[in-house]
Amino acid sequence: MSNMKYILVTGGVISGVGKGVIASSFGTILKSCGIEVTSIKIDPYINLDAGTFSPYEHGEVFVLDDGGEVDLDLGNYERFLNITLHRDNNITTGKIYKMVIDKERRGDYLGKTVQVVPHITDAIQEWVERVAQIPVSDKKKIPQVCIVELGGTIGDIESAAFVEAFRQFQFRAKRENFCVAHVSLIPQPRSTGEPKTKPTQSSVRELRGLGLSPDFIVCRSEKPIVQSVKEKISNFCHVAPDQVICIPDLSSIYKVPILMESHGIVEYLNERLQLGIKSWPRKHMKQWSDLAYKIDNLRHEVCIALVGKYTRLEDSYTSVTKALQHAANTIGYKVNVLFIEASNLEKETLETDPVAYHDAWKELCKSEGVIVPGGFGKRGIEGKIAASRWCRENGKPFFGICLGFQTSVIEFARNVLKLKGAHTTECDAETPHPVIIDMPEHNTGEMGGTMRLGKRVTVFKSTAGDTKIKRLYSNKDKIEERHRHRYEVNPKYIAELEKAGLLFVGVDTEAERMEILELENHPYYVAVQFHPEYLSRPMSPSPPFMGLILASKDILKSYLARGCKLSPRESDYYDSEEDEFEINVKHLAISQVNESDSSAYSSSTNIVD
Structure with a gap:
């Protein structure tokens, strides 16, 4: 197997917390460092593709160059990463089972009993390995990192085969080539205003029980989260505090990669996945900071x-x-x-x-x-x-x-x-x-x-x-x-x-x-x-x-x-003297989402679940 690197993005507590934007942001950050990136979206439904869905089911149907009718998250990947994906970059349960059944009908399994393990799980792993090698940019270079988003929520019966496949896949790919980012919701009831970490703890416990340990826990919340909450999640979820990334609701989705980058993700991924990034200038996210700054100042x-x-x-x-x-x-x-x-x-x-x-x-x-x-x-x-x-x-x-x-x-x-x-x-x-x-x-x-x-x-x-x-x-x-x-x-x-x-x-x-x-x-x-x-x-x-x-x-x-x-x-939207990454980040009000700023909430730091 090649030295392809994989980042698996899973979701907990509820669906629709923004896994697609967060997966895209991982890719945006790495691509800004000169790393070739591709993406795969896994949808656990049995439909062969999204083409026959009512828009009220999953939103719009996104269409690719090759005619693939896919989940709208692939649109996020293409827009953020400026790449061209293919129909096989969207995996569904229906596609996997159809491929396995077609092979069984041809006699490829030599009369063996075809089962979820190992046949379905092997098919998933082989599909991911194959698609990760497909060039997605004009350079026609084979990607170095593949970001895989697993749709749905950990614990869903529909996604069980995919979770098991990646439990096996982490050993097939080897530790230095595979990491997991778990996206979870931190609810903040209006009655108290206190962030509740128990749903995230339960979600991570279930993920670990299924054999996958998160390297990152990305916490989605309505408002910024204080440092004590971050430390509590670290304590109960078996990750270091700097591996807990807090993403509150932002005025623009284009701020998400900037905020994630400010948490030191490049440094961590470079070491964890042995990416070989020698150095990266602070300005490598500048086009995104400029865009977000411009949007904030319209x-x-x-x-x-x-x-x-x-x-x-x-x-x-x-x-x-x-x-x-x-x-x-x-x-x-x-x-x-x-x-x-x-x-x-x-x-x-x-x-x-x-x-x-x-x-x-x-x-x-x-x-x-x-x-x-x-x-x-x-x-x-x-x-x-x-x-x-x-x-x-x-x-x-x-x-x-x-x-x-x-x-x-x-x-x-x-x-x-x-x-x-x-x-x-x-x-x-x-x-x-x-x-x-x-x-x-x-x-x-x-x-x-x-x-x-x-x-x-x-x-x-x-x-x-x-x-x-x-x-x-x-x-x-x-x-x-x-x-x-x-x-x-x-x-x-x-x-x-x-x-x-x-x-x-x-x-x-x-x-x-x-x-x-x-x-x-x-x-x-x-x-x-x-x-x-x-x-x-x-x-x-x-x-x-x-x-x-x-x-x-x-x-x-x-x-x-x-x-x-x-x-x-129309084209000059900021002063040329303030043409620095740090200046634009300042204007983006990133400081407002600094989880160490305890003034974001009441003076009480006793967070009770």
Whole structure:
């Protein structure tokens, strides 16, 4: 076996405490030291992938270059680490069992009884070893460290096989190549305000009982934790005090790697995993401190309405909201996203719930820009169509993605071409004007993995000329973006739509499928069939999202006139004399989360569970 290093990140007490961001932060810190990093997310559910989930189950489905439909935590990894992951970087129980059963059917086990131990646990270990070796950056270098996040909570019956696999794996990899970080919640009841360590003690005890001893205990809490609590956790959980890392709720997730780095993680990992880091300048986290400092000091706000179908759970649109933040932060604005339930914009709601109807339209009207993201099914589609029409007729900056692209076509066909009853066959199979139709090769009768998925090339037409969207993409002839859809614009209506002013400026490589549309004589009315949010990065925002934010603040024209460059006011967000890591950390108010500062709580240090 190679000298690959592994960091296993587990969770205790409850799920959803931020393991994904903490795992990403480990990678960010190591990558800043020049270490090549990859990540694996383990989801213990039996589904083969996340593709068939309702967004209310696990939030959005994140799509990778190779078409893998995966957990949204892989989006965190890609954004933080600026790497390109693959479908095999997401392991599910379903994938493991299917692989083992397929091998059994082929006779690979020579008639033996196939069992969880050793066959399933061996399959898990072999999968992790194999995927850890896959390059994830343009350098095509084999990663040096693999960060593995085990989803769920220690003690769940679903994850038992994975925990056992890693109990064995620690000896297979050898101690100097394997360490464990356990993320646990420290609840702070409002009645007393005192942090309770007992849940963490129980969680660590259970983890140790299963054969894994944590090297780090990462304590998540609402407020900062005092030193005495840290020492108590150290005492009862068999780790040194400097191996207890306390992460309270922060104003920005980009502060997490900075705070973790300030705990001396680099020094500990360098020694524990024998990483061979000779020296590291204090500035190696500077880009993150600059970003967090900038976000903390944004003085202006831009208000964007998101007209969606799954707005009860904001995680359903994680990548969209992150992409909006990346674009807004780049030009010095804080984005305020107004989540509007699409069905509340429909006339039927006026009769059943007039308050919700008028509130939704009020929110839409007071926004500075509107985004209509993707989705599936009939519910709420008329609301998305209504929002598209309102933006077109009132000169409101508009950006449609996937279904939002399709609803803008339907709306234009109905209200400009006067094609009564125009619709998508997804919602109305008998529509007299099927302007949106399904793609035959992607209509197999199965639900999972049958769409047009992954990174594909979009070609700008020669007639695209001076369109805003092409200029935002730096006047490139071709771009690559990720897709996830099984419906497309009906070719029979394209000429008619374009003649009326709805320009399809981007198409696929065969010029058969419409990919990008832009409306003439409008401040910003752009829609795309692909999902540009998946490739947006904190330091490199997605061009169409930039266009929406700029148009919403009425500065798109000047931005394009400067060749898509920011003005000095927009790009200079701190004094050049304070261009030091230590200065920015000071402004990040890291001192507020110094667990040794007992003034964070009452003078009493007698913490009782």
